[in-house]
Amino acid sequence: MKDDVIICRCEDITYGEIVEAIDSGLTTLDELKRVLRTGMGPCQGRTCSRLISRIIVERVGGEVADMKTLLDRPPTMPVEIGILAGEGNEE
Amino acid sequence: MNHRRDGILRNEELKHHLPPLTRLSAGPVVVIECVEDIPCNPCVQACPRDAIVIEGDINNTPTVDYDKCNGCGLCISACPGLAIFVVDASRADGLGTVTLPYEYLPLPKKDEIVSAIDREGNIVSDALVTRVVDSKALDRTPLVSIEVPQQYVMIVRHFRCKDGRD
Amino acid sequence: MRLTRHPILEFDRGREIEFEFEFDGRRLLGFEGESIAAALHANDIRVFRESVRRKRPRGFFCAIGRCSSCLMTVDGIPNIMTCVTPLREGMRVETQRGKGTIPLADLSSAGSPPPEPRRDSDDGATIPLAIVGMGPAGLSAAAYAGRMGVETVVIDENLVPGGQLIKQTHMFFGSREHYAQIRGVDIGDRLIANLESLPVKLMLGTTVLGLYPDRTLSLLAGTRHMQLKADAVILATGASENMLAFENCDLPGVYGAGAVQTLMNVHGVVPGKRVLMVGAGNIGLIVAYQLLQAGVDVAAVIDAAPEIGGYHVHAAKIRRAGVPILISHTILRVTGPDRVESAEICRVDDHWQPVPGSERKLPVDAVCLAVGLTPNCELAFQMGCRQTYMSELGGPVAVHGPDLETSIPGVFIAGDASGVEEASTAMIEGRLAGLAAAEWLGAESDTDELARLRDEAADSLKTLRAGPFGAKAREGKEKMLSSMNEDKAGTQ
Ligand SMILES: Cc1cc2nc3c(=O)[nH]c(=O)nc-3n(C[C@H](O)[C@H](O)[C@H](O)COP(=O)(O)OP(=O)(O)OC[C@H]3O[C@@H](n4cnc5c(N)ncnc54)[C@H](O)[C@@H]3O)c2cc1C
Ligand code: FES
Ligand code: FES
Numbered sequence: 001m002k003d004d005v006i007i008c009r010c011e012d013i014t015y016g017e018i019v020e021a022i023d024s025g026l027t028t029l030d031e032l033k034r035v036l037r038t039g040m041g042p043c044q045g046r047t048c049s050r051l052i053s054r055i056i057v058e059r060v061g062g063e064v065a066d067m068k069t070l071l072d073r074p075p076t077m078p079v080e081i082g083i084l085a086g087e088g089n090e091e
Numbered sequence: 092m093n094h095r096r097d098g099i100l101r102n103e104e105l106k107h108h109l110p111p112l113t114r115l116s117a118g119p120v121v122v123i124e125c126v127e128d129i130p131c132n133p134c135v136q137a138c139p140r141d142a143i144v145i146e147g148d149i150n151n152t153p154t155v156d157y158d159k160c161n162g163c164g165l166c167i168s169a170c171p172g173l174a175i176f177v178v179d180a181s182r183a184d185g186l187g188t189v190t191l192p193y194e195y196l197p198l199p200k201k202d203e204i205v206s207a208i209d210r211e212g213n214i215v216s217d218a219l220v221t222r223v224v225d226s227k228a229l230d231r232t233p234l235v236s237i238e239v240p241q242q243y244v245m246i247v248r249h250f251r252c253k254d255g256r257d
Numbered sequence: 258m259r260l261t262r263h264p265i266l267e268f269d270r271g272r273e274i275e276f277e278f279e280f281d282g283r284r285l286l287g288f289e290g291e292s293i294a295a296a297l298h299a300n301d302i303r304v305f306r307e308s309v310r311r312k313r314p315r316g317f318f319c320a321i322g323r324c325s326s327c328l329m330t331v332d333g334i335p336n337i338m339t340c341v342t343p344l345r346e347g348m349r350v351e352t353q354r355g356k357g358t359i360p361l362a363d364l365s366s367a368g369s370p371p372p373e374p375r376r377d378s379d380d381g382a383t384i385p386l387a388i389v390g391m392g393p394a395g396l397s398a399a400a401y402a403g404r405m406g407v408e409t410v411v412i413d414e415n416l417v418p419g420g421q422l423i424k425q426t427h428m429f430f431g432s433r434e435h436y437a438q439i440r441g442v443d444i445g446d447r448l449i450a451n452l453e454s455l456p457v458k459l460m461l462g463t464t465v466l467g468l469y470p471d472r473t474l475s476l477l478a479g480t481r482h483m484q485l486k487a488d489a490v491i492l493a494t495g496a497s498e499n500m501l502a503f504e505n506c507d508l509p510g511v512y513g514a515g516a517v518q519t520l521m522n523v524h525g526v527v528p529g530k531r532v533l534m535v536g537a538g539n540i541g542l543i544v545a546y547q548l549l550q551a552g553v554d555v556a557a558v559i560d561a562a563p564e565i566g567g568y569h570v571h572a573a574k575i576r577r578a579g580v581p582i583l584i585s586h587t588i589l590r591v592t593g594p595d596r597v598e599s600a601e602i603c604r605v606d607d608h609w610q611p612v613p614g615s616e617r618k619l620p621v622d623a624v625c626l627a628v629g630l631t632p633n634c635e636l637a638f639q640m641g642c643r644q645t646y647m648s649e650l651g652g653p654v655a656v657h658g659p660d661l662e663t664s665i666p667g668v669f670i671a672g673d674a675s676g677v678e679e680a681s682t683a684m685i686e687g688r689l690a691g692l693a694a695a696e697w698l699g700a701e702s703d704t705d706e707l708a709r710l711r712d713e714a715a716d717s718l719k720t721l722r723a724g725p726f727g728a729k730a731r732e733g734k735e736k737m738l739s740s741m742n743e744d745k746a747g748t749q
Contacts, residue, residue, distance in 0.1 A: 002504055006313070009308070009315070009326060012311045042336070047318075050499055050631060050652065067646075
């Protein structure tokens with residue numbers, strides 16, 4: 001795949017950037033997320049996690065099955081912080 | 092080539108699912124082009140003469156008792172796969188008819204000339220529309236009967252209106 | 258382009274209204290209540306924003322508020338998800354550049370307030386059973402739990418119930434008990450009708466943001482944030498579409514199959530004039546057929562696999578309409594200055610590698626991706642349900658047994674969320690989960706009746722999965738069961 005293919009569209013991260021990070025030793029979704037922000041966009045990795053897992057496996061081997069998912073922390077949807085803090089309830 | 096590679100059924104795969112030649116020449120009869128084991132059976136209930144049977148498991152393909160079938164066509168619009176046709180190759184004038192489900196706009200009118208199309212999307216001949224049924228019972232799957240040269244009744248499975256639209 | 262006539266659907270559009278586009282106050286026409294994205298699309302506007310770092314043009318992609326591609330500035334507020342925000346008269350819609358300074362707004366903080374959920378439940382209330390998702394699985398679960406006398410609340414983020422069904426114009430397979438021969442769009446209505454006179458409340462327009470180990474659901478309806486505590490929970494949250502990476506895959510005009518269906522079958526706006534469909538499974542084949550019915554050309558349906566994945570009957574419908582199906586083919590790139598103008602495809606070899614020299618350029622203005630689904634299990638994972646990866650079921654799923662109970666007692670998962678399958682199996686799984694939840698809650702009901710209904714549903718599920726197309730789900734569920742049993746044996 002070409003280096004400039006967008007993998008994480010929320011954060012505009014390319015295949016090349018991800019491969020470079022993996023090759024530098026970041027081999028889990030979580031580590032990549034901390035450094036590259038992949039999976040930190042408003043979609044919270046829904047769109048890109050699966051693709052990134054595949055790239056990790058392609059670079060360092062292993063099984064997609066063993067990859068820990070990112071999607072296990074609330075909220076499931078991007079929300080304005082104020083709403084969670086209760087500001088949204090205007091009555 | 093088989094149908095899993097290009098989506099086209101050929102005679103080799105179809106032959107176990109077709110009415111015998113003697114039945115074809117005796118009058119209108121159903122052709123069910125359903126060759127895969129999928130869980131589905133509305134055709135069985137649609138037939139008023141109990142001519143369509145799915146034995147045992149609902150995944151089995153339907154079998155037709157061609158002696159019971161009179162080609163009424165009530166099963167055509169019941170098939171979610173739009174895989175049922177009624178063909179009539181019994182006429183002496185060299186013409187035959189194919190009745191097929193048609194879920195496109197515009198719906199042709201009776202006596203309109205359309206282009207008859209085969210399973211691969213190729214135009215094979217002109218065809219005269221002899222009947223259009225779009226009743227409420229058909230639930231938006233209208234039936235259209237078209238007249239084609241008799242040798243094409245097992246080839247034609249679609250048509251296109253002449254103004255180019257499907 | 259808007260559809261005025263459709264062989265299956267009638268579009269019940271709202272009032273025609275004007276809204277503003279861009280600073281120069283260009284005035285466009287749309288229909289009140291349709292999504293902003295659909296209105297823009299109908300006006301042939303494809304570029305909605307500029308991406309955050311690389312300033313790439315983006316249009317909408319998923320149409321259901323999941324991907325963030327469609328964020329725009331609406332009435333001065335940035336980060337509005339235009340694909341799920343209803344259009345209002347006089348709205349000012351602007352292309353968004355960069356991230357926008359105000360934190361991501363929820364789907365309805367712009368314009369006038371959203372329609373109220375049909376029936377609200379009290380803030381902080383406790384109810385016996387909460388069901389998340391009003392697709393075939395959730396609605397069937399509600400009907401069966403309700404029949405057992407369980408007081409139930411069903412929650413869905415959409416404004417209409419039905420889940421995937423509301424976009425399906427084709428007749429469904431199965432037998433009478435699975436509503437075979439009825440069009441998906443009409444099955445939802447029947448499932449809702451089944452709830453008549455049962456103790457079931459529907460909360461529409463409400464997203465479940467979180468599910469906590471104490472069974473508290475955190476809910477968002479418009480700008481109102483609420484909590485709901487439930488004794489038992491059924492997750493019937495469906496599945497999300499998979500993305501495919503290729504050159505320029507983020508260019509406006511590349512859509513998920515679900516987005517194309519939403520645009521075309523819910524809003525009556527076609528995605529383009531000529532479409533390339535990627536994926537020859539049932540979804541790709543069916544959506545290709547639906548495109549043809551809407552008068553859109555389908556240049557080809559391609560699939561990297563060496564066989565067509567979907568039913569032959571679906572393939573046959575589009576083949577006789579003249580659409581080629583190219584197996585062992587993939588998409589290399591799309592090109593165009595700020596929207597798709599062509600797509601390049603090529604053959605792949607036995608190792609899925611592009612065959613040099615086999616490239617072909619197709620003039621298309623849209624590409625539709627139908628490359629598989631992943632179960633929506635986030636809520637189960639948040640709560641701490643044990644997860645496992647099951648490629649047969651579509652990816653990571655919450656471990657569950659034949660009664661659909663997860664590793665947390667009283668928490669059930671059903672339908673596509675428990676493994677990607679079909680509406681027919683989703684309905685039956687929903688029934689089983691509804692019955693299991695009722696039993697778990699100790700519903701005062703006829704236990705014989707419950708057992709009878711459960712056996713009936715279990716049989717039906719077995720039959721539905723018995724054929725070759727059910728093999729994957731069957732194997733996935735069996736594998737999960739044996740790993741569960743091993744785990745149990747290990748901990749004893
Ligand atoms: C093009 C296409 C054609 C199909 N054709 C057929 C067919 O012919 N026959 C067949 O049997 N099946 C068919 N299917 C499959 C069928 O539609 C699905 O299997 C079925 O809808 C799954 O039902 P479900 O209830 O599990 O999920 P869904 O129908 O996806 O419903 C899940 C609901 O949960 C909601 N939800 C999710 N998360 C949250 C949350 N956090 N908060 C609030 N709400 C939430 C979603 O918005 C959605 O409304 C088709 C699917 C597609 C895409
Ligand atoms: S695409 Fe990566 S976080 Fe959204
Ligand atoms: S979030 Fe609107 S298109 Fe995906």
